Amino acid sequence: MKHMTEEELIAYREGVAEQRAVISGHLAVCAECRGELARIEAVLAALDTLPVPDPGADYGRQVWREIAPRLAQKPGRWWQVWMEPRRLTAAGVMVALIVAAFVAGRITKPGKTSDNIANQEQVRERVLVVAIGEHLGHSERMLVELSNAEPSDPAQKQVNIAAEQRRAEDLLQENRLYRQTALQEGDAGLASVLDELERVLLDVAHSPEEVTPAQLEAIQKKIEGRGILFKVRVVNKELQQRQEAREPEPAQNDSTKRERNKV
Amino acid sequence: MQQSVESTQAIAESDAIAVERTLAGDREAYRVLVERHSHNVFRLAYRMTGNRHDAEEVVQEAFLRGYQKLGQFAARSNFGTWVYRIAANYAIDRMRQRQKEEARREAPRADDQDGMENDPLNRIPDGAPTPERLTQSIELRKQMEQALAALSDAERTAFVMRHWEGCGIEEIAGVLKSSSNATKNTVFRAVQKLRRALQPVVETRAQARAMGTES
Numbered sequence: 057m058k059h060m061t062e063e064e065l066i067a068y069r070e071g072v073a074e075q076r077a078v079i080s081g082h083l084a085v086c087a088e089c090r091g092e093l094a095r096i097e098a099v100l101a102a103l104d105t106l107p108v109p110d111p112g113a114d115y116g117r118q119v120w121r122e123i124a125p126r127l128a129q130k131p132g133r134w135w136q137v138w139m140e141p142r143r144l145t146a147a148g149v150m151v152a153l154i155v156a157a158f159v160a161g162r163i164t165k166p167g168k169t170s171d172n173i174a175n176q177e178q179v180r181e182r183v184l185v186v187a188i189g190e191h192l193g194h195s196e197r198m199l200v201e202l203s204n205a206e207p208s209d210p211a212q213k214q215v216n217i218a219a220e221q222r223r224a225e226d227l228l229q230e231n232r233l234y235r236q237t238a239l240q241e242g243d244a245g246l247a248s249v250l251d252e253l254e255r256v257l258l259d260v261a262h263s264p265e266e267v268t269p270a271q272l273e274a275i276q277k278k279i280e281g282r283g284i285l286f287k288v289r290v291v292n293k294e295l296q297q298r299q300e301a302r303e304p305e306p307a308q309n310d311s312t313k314r315e316r317n318k319v
Numbered sequence: 320m321q322q323s324v325e326s327t328q329a330i331a332e333s334d335a336i337a338v339e340r341t342l343a344g345d346r347e348a349y350r351v352l353v354e355r356h357s358h359n360v361f362r363l364a365y366r367m368t369g370n371r372h373d374a375e376e377v378v379q380e381a382f383l384r385g386y387q388k389l390g391q392f393a394a395r396s397n398f399g400t401w402v403y404r405i406a407a408n409y410a411i412d413r414m415r416q417r418q419k420e421e422a423r424r425e426a427p428r429a430d431d432q433d434g435m436e437n438d439p440l441n442r443i444p445d446g447a448p449t450p451e452r453l454t455q456s457i458e459l460r461k462q463m464e465q466a467l468a469a470l471s472d473a474e475r476t477a478f479v480m481r482h483w484e485g486c487g488i489e490e491i492a493g494v495l496k497s498s499s500n501a502t503k504n505t506v507f508r509a510v511q512k513l514r515r516a517l518q519p520v521v522e523t524r525a526q527a528r529a530m531g532t533e534s
Contacts, residue, residue: 066510070481072488072503095522099514100482102521106463109371111361116354123353123379127346127386255416262383 060089062096069096125264181241185295188234188246191227192292195253198223199285202260203276207269214266217275224260231257249291256284334398342389349389353382356399360406366479367410368417369468377413381406400490407480407494411472459520466516473497474509481506 060068060082067073068080083090112118202220235250256279263275279285334355340348357378364377385392385402392401467475473495480486480494492502 062511063507066507067503070506070510072481072506095518096510096514098521098525099517100510102459102517102524103463103467103482103513106460106467108362108365111358111371111375115361116357119357119378119382120350120353123383123386124346124350126383127349251416251419262380 057086059086060092062092065089065093065096069093069100126262182299184234184237184241185299188238189292189295189299191230191234192253192288192295194223195227195231195257196285196288196292198227198260199256199279199288203279203285205272205276207272213268215269215272216266217260217263217272218265221261221263221265224257228254228257228261246291246295249287252282252284253288256282338389338392338398341386349386352385352398352402356402357382359399360402363403363479363484364406364410366483367407367476368413369464373410373413373417377406377410380409384409400486403484403486404490404494407476411476411494414472414475459524462520463517466513469516470509470512473505474512477502477505478509478513482510 060079064073064075064079068076068083073079083093198220202217205215205217205220207215231250231254235247235254238244238247238250259278260275263271267275334352337348337351341352360378360381361374364374364381365371368374368377381402384405388405392398467478470478476495477491480491481488488499488502488506491506492499495502495505497505
């Protein structure tokens with residue numbers, strides 16, 4: 057008799073088996089497979105005893121209290137989402153990359169496929185380097201302002217950081233896009249710094265609009281503790297150097313230059 | 320996620336009204352949704368992240384994101400399922416973030432050169448536990464938590480959503496951004512790994528219980 061595989065038995069137990077009736081029929085007559093299924097079930101039954109802490113009857117209200125101050129007045133309609141500045145910026149970068157790739161394709165000499173690809177890559181990377189450089193610059197300025205923020209009067213009980221918070225929200229979306237792009241491009245170092253920056257931006261974006269001096273100090277310490285400003289500066293500098301290293305561009309033949317002038 | 324058909328339908332209808340009112344500018348209507356679904360989302364988040372602090376963060380972030388994206392929510396969908404998916408996605412991000420943080424904290428070790436540590440099963444402590452330890456339920460619990468923690472993010476997500484939350488394969492596939500077949504395979508791999516890690520402990524415990532040696 058052909059027995060059921062472990063995969064079939066697990067799929068049967070978890071309710072995702074395609075031939076459920078066939079497996080059921082087999083189990084009815086095969087003690088060996090029933091034993092195997094019982095062993096799988098014993099493990100799953102043990103796992104079912106793992107407790108989940110009870111967050112308390114009041115938990116829903118507690119969640120609401122936490123998030124209510126952070127909700128905008130009105131949730132966005134789907135089309136409004138695409139009109140947000142951060143989405144427009146991200147879309148702008150994408151359009152720039154597509155245009156850059158198109159232009160690179162037009163200005164390179166046909167026939168030399170590897171040169172074409174290399175050229176397209178260079179243009180694409182240059183656009184990306186400029187965009188990420190700008191993003192890092194904006195992030196750095198926001199973090200510096202936040203790090204230097206302090207109550208204007210020592211007796212002041214609340215400090216308004218709404219402006220920084222909104223900027224952090226905008227930067228957060230861009231940051232995600234650039235981090236994913238850096239990962240796709242295989243630039244692990246850049247992706248890692250953008251990942252760290254994302255966490256700081258997330259903290260700031262989710263802070264209340266008005267914080268106590270103690271809360272502000274905690275945010276500032278977090279920024280300082282992670283050394284994110286230093287890392288952002290170093291990466292930005294590296295990007296600038298990378299850009300400068302590519303200029304002046306490699307020697308081109310006259311025909312390519314003529315083509316580029318036409319464009 | 321495991322409710323009677325009637326109550327699920329009634330909640331879905333009431334949710335749809337609350338969504339419409341929220342979109343019309345009534346913020347209090349969103350409060351109803353938050354209070355109604357927080358417990359379920361917390362349970363999912365806790366099982367995925369394995370700790371209360373992260374689970375609470377996931378719940379808050381899921382409802383915040385849900386509010387921001389409410390305009391994209393299709394009226395015919397189920398709000399509970401939708402916010403569940405947002406929470407699962409964020410929990411995956413959170414778990415990855417945690418792993419990176421932990422990886423950065425741990426200094427690279429010389430014995431990490433043989434490539435074996437890439438297999439999550441190898442992260443489970445080796446060696447059969449002593450009978451004394453096995454008699455303690457807390458030990459089994461620790462082993463189970465370790466076995467769950469040793470699963471990949473996708474495996475843990477698939478297992479939690481399928482086994483504990485009873486989610487459909489298509490729904491899980493949506494969260495994992497994967498095909499149905501690949502998702503079924505992920506569920507299988509998760510159970511297989513849990514079985515490899517836990518079956519010896521579970522069987523020893525069952526034997527101890529049968530002999531009446533367990534406290």
